[in-house]
Amino acid sequence: MPQKPTLTYAIQYFDQTGPMRAPYLICKAFLELGWQVDIQTMAGPDNADMTFAWEQVPVHKIRGSQRQWTLVKLAVSLLRKRRQHIVLSFIWDWHCYGLLLAKWLFGSPYALALDTYAHRSGVTPRQRLHEALRYGPLLRNADLILAECPDAYEAAQRYTRKPVVIQVPFCLWRRELTAVEAKWAAAGFQPQREKVILYAGRLVERKHVHDLIAAFARLSAEFPEWVLEIRGLPASEAYKQQLDALIAQSGCAQRVRFLPGLSGEALYRRYREIAIFALPSEGEGMPTTITEAMYFGGAIVAGISGALRHQLEDGRCGCLHEAGDLTALTGHLQTLMASEPLRETYIARARERMLSLFVWEQYFPELETQFRQLLKS
Template identity: 30%
Template sequence: MAEPSRPLRVLIATDTYPPDVNGAGYFAHRLAEGLAGRGHRVHVVCPSEVGDPYVTVDGAVTEHRLRSARLPFQPSMRAAVPLGMGGHITRLLRRFDPDVVHAQSHFTLSRSAMHRGRAEGIPVVLTNHFMPDNLYAHARVPRSMQSAVGALAWKDMVRAAGEADHVTTPTPRAAGLLREKGFAREVEAVSCGIDLERFHPRPRDRSAARARFGLPDRDTVVFVGRLDAEKRIDDTIRALARILPERDAQLALAGIGAREQELRALAAELGVADRVFFLGFVPDEDLPLVYAAGDAFAIAGVAELQSIATLEAMSTGLPVVAADAMALPHLVEVGRNGFLFPPGDPESLADRLLSVLGSERTRRSLGEASREIALRHDHHRSLERFESVYVRLQGATPVPLRAEREFSARPVAV
C-alpha cells in the first residue's frame, strides 16, 4: 500500500456537510476529521448553513462555506449558489494547491470543484453516495415520472463521474450498480467506515441512556436517520403494532424529516402512539447513547448504498433487522447477526423482530456477531485506503483539457 512521504493537502468538496443530517454529509465530515487527525492538511468547501459565505477553522479542518440558498421543496436544506462559485473554487485551489480534490457527489458544488480541479491539473477522486430514490420525495417527483427521472439522473451521474481520475463507492453492490448504469471504468468499493472506539457495546449504560431520552425500560427497537419517504419507517411502525400482543416493546426514532407528522398520525391510527418515541434531532456527540438504549436496530429503507447508521448500531453490538434491498444485505449475515425481510412487508419485519428480541442469550449472541462484522469496517482502514489512492494519483496527474484550461482562465465575478 502506498504511504504518504509527507502530509498531504486534500480539498474535500461536498454539497452537504454538518449540521446537515444525512449519511453523505457525515461521511465527508468523518473523512475530513480523520485525515486531519492523521496529520494531513484538510480544507472543505461546502454550502453555508446560514446563507452568507464565511471561512472557519473547526479543529484541524478549514471550512470554506459558500453562499447558499434554501431548496424550494426542502426549506431545511440549503444548496450553494452557482453564481460566482467557479471563481471562488479556482482561487481556493490556487491558494491551497491541494494534492487531490475529493468530491462527495456530482451535484453543483462538487461538480464545479471536480471541473476546476482538472483544469488546474489536480487529480480528482469522486465518491458516489447517489441514489435517485433518495431525491424523489424531496423534489416531489410524481411516481409516474420516477423511472424516467431516475434514468436521466443516472445518465448525468455517469457523465460527471467520467471527469474523475478515481471513483469509489461504499459497497460492492453500489459499485456494481454504477457499472450497470453505464459507467465503464473501474469503481472501487471503499467502506465509509465506522469509529469502533466511539460506537462500542455498552450494556451497562442501557438504563441511563433510556432515562436520558425519556424511554420506559422495556424492549426497545431503534432507528437513526431521516424521517423521509425512502426510509419506509411506516413499515417499522406497522411491524411494531403487530408484535405488541407478544412483546412489551417500543420504537425510538432519532432524526427529523418531512414525514414526521404522517408517522405520528399513523402511530395514533394503529393505537401505538404511546410506544413510538420521536427523539428529534440528536446531536452527534449523543448518538452513541441512542444505540446504547436499544435492544435491536431496524431499517426498512430500500435506497441504502451502505447505511452508516446500521454500521453504528452493529458496532454498538445490536442485532439488525433490515430490508433485503440494495446494500443492506452486505451488513446482515442471516441468523448470525440478524435477519433480512422482503421490502414493504411489515408482517415479515414483525416476525424477524420477534426473533431478535427473543431471549437475552439470543440478543447477546446476535449482537456479538454484529460487532465482529463491524470490525471489518474500521474507519482507519478506509482512511488508509484513501491515503493510498491520493498518493498513487500524485504520480499520474492528468493533463488538463485545453477547453477546461481556457474556461478556468476566464474572469468570474464573485
C-alpha cells in the same frame, strides 16, 4: 519549509449532518496527518452559523440568490486549485464540472466519492445513456474513485477502466469506538438490554415508521413488557398527524415513546441499552445508523435498500424484509422479541462483520498512499 499538501472537500450542501458523511471523516483523518484541509460549499440557512469544522477547518461558503448561479460560482472557485492540492467531492453534485475543467486546464487532481445511491441508477437503457452523458466524463477523467459498496464499484467500472477505483465503504474509526467503551468501563456502564425497539432517524414517509408502529401494535398484546422508542422529529406536520392517528388507534399509546433525536456517544449508549434496532426504510444508501448499531447492538431489523444486504450479509447479521412488507416486518419483530438467544446471535454476528469490513483502519493506509501518489504524479 515545504508546502503542506492540501485537501479540499467540495460539497453542494454542508450542514450539521456533515460529520456523518464518509468524505468528512476522510478529511478529518488527513487533517490529523498534518495536511491542510478546507471545505467549500453553498451558503444556506443550515450552515449559516458554521465558520469552522472541528474548530479549525475553514468552511468556505459560496453565496448567491439563485441555486443554479451559486453552483456555477462554486464550480468556478474550484478552478483555482493547483498541484499539491486534491479536491474530493461526491459525483452527483454539478460543481464537479469545475473539477473537470481544472483538470483539463491545469492538470489539477481530483477524487470522486461514488456513494451507494448508484444502486438506483442504470436500470433502463435510457437511464444508462443519461448516466454515460452526465457522469461519464467525470468518471473517466478522475484520478481516483472511491466506491462505497460493490454496486457502486460496478457502476464505476461500467464507464471507465482508466482511473484507480477502490472500494471504501462508510466506516467508523475502531480506535474511537474502543475509547468510548473504555470510558464506559471505567465509569461502570454495563447495562442489561431493555425490552425496547429503537428507531433513530428522520421521520419521513419513506422511512416506514408507520409500518413499524403498525407492526408493534399487532404484537403489543403478545409482548406486553416491550416498548417502541422513536427518536427524531417529523419532517412534516401531515406525517406527524398520520403517526399520531395510528398510535391512537393502536391501543398501545402508553408504550410508544416519541423522544428527541440523539447523536454521537449519547446514541451509542442507547444502542447498547436496547434489545432491537429497527430501520424499516426504503431509499437508503449505506446508513450510518446501521453501521453504528452493528457495533453497539441491538439486533437489527431493516428494510432491503441500498447497501443493506451487503452490510448485513444477506440477512445473516440482521433480519431483512422488503420495505413496505408489513407482514414480514411483523414476523421478524415477533421472532426476535420472543428469543433473547437469537437476538444475541445477531448482535454478535453484526459486530464481528462490522469490525472486519467497516472500520477505517482497514482502508485508510491505502487511501493515504493513493492521495500522496496523486501529488507526486
